[in-house]
Amino acid sequence: MKKHHMRTLPLLFLAITAAISSCGNSARNNFNKDEGMIWNTTYHITYDGPSTLRDSILNVLDKIGKSLSVFDKSSLVSRVNDADSLEIDSHFKTVYMVSQRICRASGGMFDPTLSPLITAWGFGPGHKISADTAAVDSIMNFTGLHKTRLRGDSIIKDDRRVQFNFSAVAKGYACDAVADMLRRNGAGNYLVEIGGEIVMAGKNPRGGLWKVSVDAPIETDSTEIHDACAVIESTGCGVATSGNYRNYHKDGEKTLGHTISPATGRPVTTDVISATVIAPTCVEADAAATACMAAGSQAAKRMLSELGYEGMLIMPDSVWTSPDFPKTK
Numbered sequence: 001m002k003k004h005h006m007r008t009l010p011l012l013f014l015a016i017t018a019a020i021s022s023c024g025n026s027a028r029n030n031f032n033k034d035e036g037m038i039w040n041t042t043y044h045i046t047y048d049g050p051s052t053l054r055d056s057i058l059n060v061l062d063k064i065g066k067s068l069s070v071f072d073k074s075s076l077v078s079r080v081n082d083a084d085s086l087e088i089d090s091h092f093k094t095v096y097m098v099s100q101r102i103c104r105a106s107g108g109m110f111d112p113t114l115s116p117l118i119t120a121w122g123f124g125p126g127h128k129i130s131a132d133t134a135a136v137d138s139i140m141n142f143t144g145l146h147k148t149r150l151r152g153d154s155i156i157k158d159d160r161r162v163q164f165n166f167s168a169v170a171k172g173y174a175c176d177a178v179a180d181m182l183r184r185n186g187a188g189n190y191l192v193e194i195g196g197e198i199v200m201a202g203k204n205p206r207g208g209l210w211k212v213s214v215d216a217p218i219e220t221d222s223t224e225i226h227d228a229c230a231v232i233e234s235t236g237c238g239v240a241t242s243g244n245y246r247n248y249h250k251d252g253e254k255t256l257g258h259t260i261s262p263a264t265g266r267p268v269t270t271d272v273i274s275a276t277v278i279a280p281t282c283v284e285a286d287a288a289a290t291a292c293m294a295a296g297s298q299a300a301k302r303m304l305s306e307l308g309y310e311g312m313l314i315m316p317d318s319v320w321t322s323p324d325f326p327k328t329k
Contacts, residue, residue, distance in 0.1 A: 031189075031205045039065065041171070041195035045178065046205070049187030056185070060177050067091040068170045070115060081115065081163040085156045095166050095173050095283060096155065102287040103145050105303050109263070110291035113143050115165035117260050121267060136265040143265070172240050172286025175199040179282075192282075199238045199282040209233045211328070214241065214276055214312065229319060230276075230312065230327035238282030242289035243274030259293045270296035271315050278310040278325065285309070 032051045035044045038061050045057060067076045067089055080086045088096070095112075102110045116139045142161035149156050166173075171194045178192045179199045189202030191210050200210040214229045232239060242259070261268040275292030279285035288309055292300035297313050297320065304311045310325040321327070 038174075038194065039069065039071075039171070043192075043194040045182075045190070045192050047182050047187040047190035047192075048202070049182050049185045049190070053182065053185055053187075056181055057178055060181050061174060064091055064170065064174045064177055068095065068166045068173070070165050070167065077164050077166060080155055083157075084160045085151070085154050087154045091173070091177070092155070093150070093153070095169050096150065096164075098169065098173075098281075098283050098287055099145060099166070102284070102291055102307075105307050106288075106291035106295050107299065107303075108145075109261070109295040109299065110168070110287055111143065111145050112164050112166050112168065113145050113148065113162050114260050114265075115163035116161070117143060117265050118165050118167075121260060140265045168242075168290040169283050169286045171195045171197045172199075172238060172282035172284075175238065175282040197238070197240045197282050197286055200235050202235060209235050212239060229314065230321075230325075232276075232278070232326055233328050234278065234326045237278050237280060238285040239276065239278050240282060240285035240289045241274060241276040242286075242293045259290065261294050268294045270294065272297050272300060272313050273316060274314045275300060276312040277304070279307070 030048050031046055032049065032053070033044070033046050034054050034057055035042065036058075037043075043061075047053070065072060065075070068091060069075045070077055070081075072078060076086075076089060076092055080088065080092070099110065099112045117136065120136065120139060142159045144162075147158040147162050148164075175192045175194050175197050176199055178194075179190060179201065182190050182192070183201075189204070191198065191200040191204070198212055200212075204210045211231055211233050213231045259268045260266065270293065272293050272295075275289045277285040277289040277292065279288060284307075288304065288307065288311070291303060292311065292313060295303065297315060300311070300313055301320070301322075304322055310322045312322075312325055312327075313320045
């Protein structure tokens, strides 16, 4: 039998629609759903709280966008990027502190100050490769999370040119923030998914653990085969998958993935095709999954062990999972 190598990458998707539709009326009546578009991606939320929370969900997402979106010129992060120092809000402070932790644990392979490099390679605002790709070494003179620090409620930059891009953690953080709002409004059972990043708590509408599937499209010469690598059955955690299949450019014969190496300033090339991480919060899982992509499998395994996270790494010819990574397939 011909061995198929994985060319495209896994995607988390919800395995709850069928469960909800097949439940009894009482179960369906206790749960509410909200879904829509945000930041050019979709979100799906299932929860057992009041049915009137849609405005609150949108309000949380709007506040996070106004704080962390680099595509909004008036956002807080855009203003920080134009300043030497600036007072920040709780959203910015939380993702900054998580970024520091994952940066240290990954040996610097997760770094949200790569914004000028991300833009230069065509993945930031404007989505166009610029002439700056020829000056990567110069750009790296003003990247590095170690060139920034917190002073009270303000962020301080050693070089005004240092710029932040929290795109690798913003969706995960938004999942956590929506979950916090749901809990404050009495929801104990919920699943929040934004652009494939997930946080879940309590039980699903059937009374069991929540289930999500990690999909592994397998590309052959003539067609694409979709197969599930794993169905994760868990609760009380955040889950995130990172893979360059979601965001890449073609440059002639080359495929440039959106994960930029802090060490080289160039699109990363490692043996990790994709990484799925389970952590206490979705923002942690989101950051760690990106770090796994940039670090490579051996460093990623050490990082996950140090942080106490569970993970699944897909390499071209193998799949590795941490000892307690939950899956039903």
